[in-house]
């Protein structure tokens with residue numbers, strides 16, 4: 001190991017010098033961490049960072065022991081419209097500044113929108129939605145690709161006090177329909193086609209399929225991205241451009257309460273169907289504005305390049321709401337990291353002068369596999385901060401990002417958070433925190449953590465356990481849409497009185513936190529979150545399949561691969577055609593992201609005498625750790641384990 005790899009890795013001087021936010025060094029980090037134990041700290045932050053019609057006077061109401069009776073409230077007497085923080089207030093000082101840089105799939109075909117232009121477009125879109133009958137409290141589904149119109153649609157909903165729910169464009173018609181039904185949307189916004197890596201994605205056609213026979217949806221607003229010929233249902237379908245052109249470019253924002261819902265975002269859990277996490281206006285916006293500024297040590301003139309998709313929470317918080325609230329120039333990237341070649345990200349950075357770049361470990365690993373040349377071919381001197389999100393980053397990938405992409409001149413922020421948390425919860429602070437590769441380092445002010453063992457005992461010092469949060473923070477999701485009992489049961493029942501993240505975490509002797517991955521049955525494939533239960537439901541619905549169990553296993557690039565164990569019906573045959581059919585069913589029911597990397601057809605699942613599937617054993621076998629399986633004597637049929645091992649080692 002070279003000298004430059006001594007731990008912890010200090011923050012390069014050019015990053016720590018001139019720090020521009022609250023957390024500027026470890027001393028100020030500690031001071032803010034202590035101060036933020038008091039909810040009054042957040043009342044101050046909320047008042048400073050966002051624009052209120054009527055400023056709040058109370059910080060937080062509720063705690064985790066009573067969350068079953070009453071959801072947590074922050075700033076509840078405040079009135080605001082989040083778009084006034086994201087748009088209107090910037091018009092005087094930065095009306096001509098670029099708000100969104102749109103990087104289209106084909107290099108050179110993108111465009112930029114200034115804050116003034118974005119403000120006008122959002123007003124037109126809000127007027128157009130209002131003309132379709134959308135009003136405060138209504139839900140609107142957005143099923144789009146990475147075009148500025150997706151952000152405009154989100155902000156237009158917010159402008160009206162309506163609640164958006166963005167569905168990632170990779171989800172199938174079936175998955176889309178479920179979400180439309182669950183949130184009772186009457187209006188859907190989509191586009192003719194998406195573009196990704198030189199290919200077209202038939203978004204409108206998927207919408208048509210999802211809406212088939214679904215009378216609940218009265219209007220489908222369609223943005224024409226490619227101009228492709230698409231089916232049109234008169235009366236229901238409306239053309240985005242003509243709808244907006246008919247409207248004035250001003251719109252009086254609807255003031256709502258701080259606790260009014262801003263959006264719903266569906267995510268997978270360990271059981272049942274995806275649940276719609278609800279985020280509120282005042283608390284969420286304060287949290288994303290604070291973390292966006294402090295984590296990255298945001299500075300005037302920064303160009304912020306988060307290459308996630310707006311269909312995920314990362315896109316909501318760190319492409320749209322955080323950056324626009326902070327008056328930043330933000331990037332929307334329509335393409336993929338390897339199109340037209342493995343230098344696409346670095347070309348993007350160089351052409352737009354990106355100063356903060358934020359991506360997922362899967363992309364870093366995939367690009368590192370292409371070697372250093374595609375990176376070296378571009379001038380990356382504009383970069384100051386590199387972020388990662390979505391899954392643990394292995395030290396090899398971390399060092400490649402640090403040394404090759406950052407050339408040792410940038411700091412890395414490995415940000416741990418979840419759809420549920422709204423924004424960063426454990427992360428290095430760019431200006432302050434010396435890094436240990438693979439560690440998300442320390443909690444954000446306001447995040448009080450506890451590591452607990454499976455029985456609920458609090459663990460101290462250097463240890464490993466379940467990661468829990470003990471006190472409410474402004475950015476947390478308030479409920480599961482339409483099912484508060486499920487929210488309480490999912491997050492507050494394993495460790496009563498605590499928010500249980502579902503993640504395992506190791507703490508070293510210096511207090512650095514290393515996320516070890518999910519301890520529940522949630523998969524994280526290439527940074528995409530999928531529930532094993534959803535896979536299994538699709539697989540067992542096939543006539544040939546009697547039982548199915550899906551587990552994750554370590555995958556070199558994707559972080560986790562998906563291994564599906566199948567027990568077939570007596571008369572069914574384990575043919576390649578059957579496996580292809582099952583793969584197609586996963587695609588149709590969930591989406592292209594739900595792919596099984598391995599199918600193992602086995603004679604029976606390992607079960608206890610009471611019938612519980614021993615997933616631990618299946619995980620070990622999928623990992624190839626045959627020796628670590630341990631005691632199988634409690635199984636109803638211990639012999640099945642040897643049979644599964646034999647099949648796994650042959651495949």
Ligand code: WT7
Pocket residue numbers: 267312313314388389390391392393414415416417418419420440501502503515517518524527528529
């Ligand atoms: C799960 C949340 C946060 C936005 C994208 C994913 C994993 C997230 C990290 C990280 C290790 C991470 C966790 C978490 N995760 N960030 N920096 N290090 N693991 O959001 O789909 O809600 O998934 O992603 O397992 O629970 P999500």
